[in-house]
Every structure is written in structure tokens, then in C-alpha cells.
Amino acid sequence: MLKVSILTIGDEILIGQIINTNAAWISQKCLQTGATVTEHRVVGDNENSIIVAIDELFKNSDALLITGGLGPTSDDLTKPTLTKYFNDTLIFDNNVLEWVKGFFAKRGIKEISERNKNLAYVPSKCKPLKNDLGTAPGLLFNEQGRIIVAMPGVPKEMKFIMNTYVLPLLKDKIINQNLNVHSFKLIQTCGIPESILADKLADIENQLNGLNLAYLPSFKGVRLRLEAKNLSIEEAEQKINEVSKLIYSKIGEYIYGEGDISLSETIGKMLSVKKQTVAVAESCTGGLLGGEFTKIPGSSNYFIGGVIAYSNEVKTEILGVKQQTLENFGAVSEQTAVEMAENVRKIFNSTFGLSITGIAGPTGGTPSKPVGTVWIGISTPDRTFAKHFQFAGDRDIIRERSVAEALTMLYFNIKGFDK
């Protein structure tokens, strides 16, 4: 296997100001490429800490991927420290100067500052990697087949350099050296709790053929990670495909996609194909459901809009919920959810209407309707109904789960399942 370690350099992470999302992203991509990440480390903008970290990590890895500390200011120590680590000297690279000039020229800046000219000084032993999305180039060092790559900490620049140079390089190494890989497939499910999913899949636990099957529950549904460890690329792919088929045969109707796809994306594709539309009426989620639909590029093809009916007046006056309904059953009730879904579908003239009304807390709960009580309604061309949910968790979680369950109800109803 190809062992990768990730070193993040920057005080802003050690003080907790920035969450280290770079390390998570790099890890995912390495795993998808077949490499195995063995360690993450974060140190501050301090030469001694960086040297120690590079030394300890590079000893134990085939590739050390470094992010951060590559800019043009004095607290950017990655380049001088790597130069020192490799007993190297900085040389002026005219190609890099042209890259930096080109970057600024595109933004209408013809003269570049002395500080930015310094970006063209690179260690003589490294290969600079052109950074199309920023000024600091990546730096690639090769030592007896093992590599160190330094990348900027800005996520989009790091991702560009990873995708353009680093991942293809790792892939080549794995293929050329015929290395075994860790490989996995992510299967996305919705509308089924982890325990019932596990019951339905209990039969195939003996047919996993050496693979590992992990259940990853989240508010948005349970993801299944089917993992092959230390196999050749072909063997891993074959085994994963075989077991994957078994999984589909058992729980196919709950699977909405594979890989990184979201439920709102899947729904968007289905609605586009069927030329159907949706509108929303949101109370406790305050617009988050609409926000989730419109996250998807092209959602204007199927998402018409909605009403954020946070106050009772909006529910009656804009959405036409009957005053009587609110008085008899309350704003958080089956009847209100039904009227909200039905009316928003009619007013917006959409194929489907979705509604959410609930108590997100922390206050507003009562003994009969405690915090976390949520009614979600759906109106289709055939029927309108609402479901009751009792969510645990804080305000954010209750709102997120409400959005996820509303999407799930819509998904099953587009599919024509009776759920």
C-alpha cells in the first residue's frame, strides 16, 4: 500500500479559528485514489516544529502532503524550512515569475510587487507546480521514489494542485508498483433507521467476502461504506461490485445514490426528467428546505419557490390555512401541515407541495407537544397527508432533520412508493 501523511501548517488552526477541512478532503481523495492516509498533523508557524514534523512524518510515509505557510509574507515558513530540511538553496525560476505575472495580468494588474516576485524563488531540488487559482506555486520534492508536496492552504488552490498533479502522481505510483489498495464504495440510503437496515442486511454479513461493511448514520440518512482493504485494484473492484449487488437486492428501494450525491440532487434529477415541480411552505425551518433545493445548480427547472410562514398570520393570510384549524389544532399539527402542503401546491401551481411545521426549541414546548415535535406534510396530484416526527437534539439538529425527512417523503412519493 501507498502510505500518505498530511501536515497542516498554521497558527490559525492551532488556535481553533479554522477547522482543518483540508486534511479531511485530502484524506477522502487519497482513499479514492487507492492510497492510505496514516497520520494528520498540525503545527504552528514555527521553524523548529515544522522541521521535527517533516522529519518524523517523512520517515514513515511514501508521500508527505503539506498545506499552508506558502504565501509571500514573513510568517510563511514552509518554503524556507523545506529548503533547510533538504540542505538546498533557493534559485530564481523564470517560469514561476511568468506564472505569477500571468495570474495578476488576468486580474488587470501589470506590475507585480517585490514581495510577489519573491514567489519565484524556489528550492533548486524541487519541481514547482503551476497554481492556476493563486500566486504561490506548489513544490514537489522527490527523494528516492518518495515525495513531499507543499501546497497553499487556501482550499480551492490546494484542491487544484491535488487534482492536477498530486492525485495522478499517486495513482501512477500505485499502478506502476502494482500496489495493493484500500478502496471503498459509498451507498446512500434514506427513510430507514440504522437498526432496521442492519436487520435487513443481516443475511449478507456472511457473504461479505472479506470486505468490511460500515453503517454511517447521519441526520440525512444512513450511508453504507463498503470497504476493501489491501487488495489489488481489480480484485477490490470486483468484490465491491459483487457485494454491492447483494445490498441492492435487499434494500434497493431505500438507496438513492452512490458516492457524494445528496438527496436533494437525486430528487432534482428525478423531477427534471419527469418535468415535475415542487413548492414549499416552511415554518420552523424558516427557509432551509428551500435553501437545500436551490443549492443544486439548475434547480429553477423544478423548484418554483415557497412561503416562509413563520408567524400564524402568514399561515392564514398568505397560505390560506383556516383560522379554525389553527385554533382547534394549533400551528404544529397534522391538520395545519396538511393545509400548508395542499395550499402551497395550489398557490404555486406545482406538482408537489411540501410543508414543515414544528417546535425547534429551545423554548415553546408543551407536555403534549414537546420541543422536537414536527409535522411534515406532502401534497401530490393524488393525495395529501402529513407525518409526525419527534426529534431529539438541539435547535439546529431538529431543523436539519426536518429538512432531511421532508426530502425523504418527497423522494418516496416521486418514486411512487407508498411511504
Next chain:
Amino acid sequence: MLKVSILTIGDEILIGQIINTNAAWISQKCLQTGATVTEHRVVGDNENSIIVAIDELFKNSDALLITGGLGPTSDDLTKPTLTKYFNDTLIFDNNVLEWVKGFFAKRGIKEISERNKNLAYVPSKCKPLKNDLGTAPGLLFNEQGRIIVAMPGVPKEMKFIMNTYVLPLLKDKIINQNLNVHSFKLIQTCGIPESILADKLADIENQLNGLNLAYLPSFKGVRLRLEAKNLSIEEAEQKINEVSKLIYSKIGEYIYGEGDISLSETIGKMLSVKKQTVAVAESCTGGLLGGEFTKIPGSSNYFIGGVIAYSNEVKTEILGVKQQTLENFGAVSEQTAVEMAENVRKIFNSTFGLSITGIAGPTGGTPSKPVGTVWIGISTPDRTFAKHFQFAGDRDIIRERSVAEALTMLYFNIKGFDK
């Protein structure tokens, strides 16, 4: 100073399935307590990696804080590995057994499994820390004044143990040993770009009195971090207060709060006090602005609701934007933004109306209205107007920045500033 290092244990982080938010949270809290975090490290569920990491980190820190790997299953290696590291043995602790029993009893479970009974075996040299929110206790080791604390990886359980035991302990150490601290204050600004902020604060660069002033730009505004390094607690507090006053004297009108507060929270407090209300009309943000308002508990006091006007039909039929306006100027225009803001204020009978209409991309741009063109409108009891923005970035970023600028416009108008 008191040096803290953070070790996170778990394969799920190395494969990028989970982002290491625990380390960021712990770092923030340590800094607020006066301790200095010198390193983050993540290793997998593997005894050898854990031993090496503990050994290397504990050598260089006064406190090593470990999260993860503390549960009752076989891949939870933190407890046996720490036992091995300290040449210790596991003993059965009846107190811990009572804690675990109590935890399940509260959830109506009277008999606990053998597996959960094993949680009561703890290393003889450690002090178990009661975990009110989960079953696995924290483990505190004390070695000649330096400490190792192992905590569960579940964020709410880790936070409980940090807040209840670890942070008070670190604070005591700092005070008792009269240690110098790193200390900081976060000042939140909105409506002013980093470069102009820096110009306005240029004068005080010479009056920082040894403090460090960092500019932290984000889509939501520029945060200022005023940092004191290696001073006594009193000295740090005094200097920070002095410089803070200077900053307020220069840019006070752009400061909406201190610490972790969000702009929507500040706005909520202002609207509540003034008994004013707001309603929204959102096109490209699709509900995100409403979602941001309603994130705040108690927002029903001032947030009435809104219309997600994603299609043109909704803009005309529900919001009453004139057909003529859309035809003459387009959906993304000053005139449309103005009508949306004014009409939503009237329809919802609120003090303020906010509107957003723009092109979030990646498609839909034209030469005269490229992707990132956004018009944001505001209607107050006195006037209605809209501002033009041209945002760079992807769809998510354009939407987030639109929400942030809409909040900023509302903030200034509640304040009565002419912006």
C-alpha cells in the same frame, strides 16, 4: 505558558469521513483559558501509532488531551494503550459501574450488558471522570504535574468533560503557577472590506503596545483578533482593553459585536428591543436568508416570514412585482429588488423588508449580468432602495455572501446609518 497538545484517535478521521471539529473546539477553549496549543495530531485505531503519538506529544506538553477510541468495542484502543503506556493494570471501579448503570437507568434500561460492564475497568493510576452525557468515563492521568486526559470522541460528551473537569484544571494550573498566557479578543465587523479597515486602523499600528492585531476576512465580514502573547492574565486583559478602546474610536460604527456572536443574532437583539420586525423575499438564495434569521432561538419575536420567489411567476403573482418591471429590466435588476423588498414589507406588514435577486451560477450569466451579479433591496418605514453587488466565487459562496450583505444592509438601517 501552559503547553497543550491534542491527539485525536480514529480511522474515520484519517479516511476523511469526519472532519476534526473536536480539535478546533478544544483549541479555542484552551486559548480562552490561557493555555497554548502547540500541536494537533490524528492517528488511526492502531496500538503502535497511538503509543508513538502519546510518547512524542507528552514529552513536549504540560497537558495532552486525547479524544476518541474510548468506547466499549474491540476497536476502541485508547484505554488499553494508555494502560500499557503507563505500565499499569486495569482495576474494576464500582463508582464507574454505578455511573454507567445510572446512565442506562435514566433511559429505562435496568440490566446492562457485559460489554458495558467492561467500561468500569479503568487503569489503576488514573482518576475516572464522570461523563453525564454518555457511558465511557474520561480518564485523567497525572505525572509529576503534567497531565494526560482521555475523552470520548462524541462531541457533546467531550465538551462536557472539557467544561466540567479539564478547563477548570488548566485554569488552576495557570493561576497557581502564575504562568503567562496567550489571550485574545475577537471583534466582529461588517460592511467594510479588509483593505479599508486596515487603512482606518493604520494609525494605531504603532499603539498596539506589544499586542498583535490580525485581520480575519470571511464572507460574513472581517473579524479582528487582538492578541496578547506571553503576558500575565492581568497585564493581557489590561492591554487588550486599552487597544480595544482605540479600535472602537476608529471603526466603532462597523463593529456589531465581540466574541462568537453572529450578525443575525445582533440584529435579532436590536429588533427585539425596538419591537421591530422583518420579512424577506428571496430569489437566488432560495430561503437561506430566512434560514439564517430563524437559526436564532426566539426569532419569532421579530421574523415574520417571507416568500421564496424562485420563479418569475412567484415574483409577480405572490409578491406583486410588475410584469412590466421584469420585462423591462429583468428579474435580476435594481427595480425588481426594490419592488420585492417594498412589496414583501407591505404584504407581511413588517417594519423592514429585505430582498435578494441574483445569478448564483454556474449558468445563467450574460455579458451584462455575469454570474455573481446580485441586487439586494431593503425597504424601511422611510425609504426603499437596492444595492448592486458583483460577487466572485462558486454558487455556494455567492449565495452565502448575498445573505451576509443583506444582513449588513439591515443592520445599518436599524442603526439608522445612511448606508
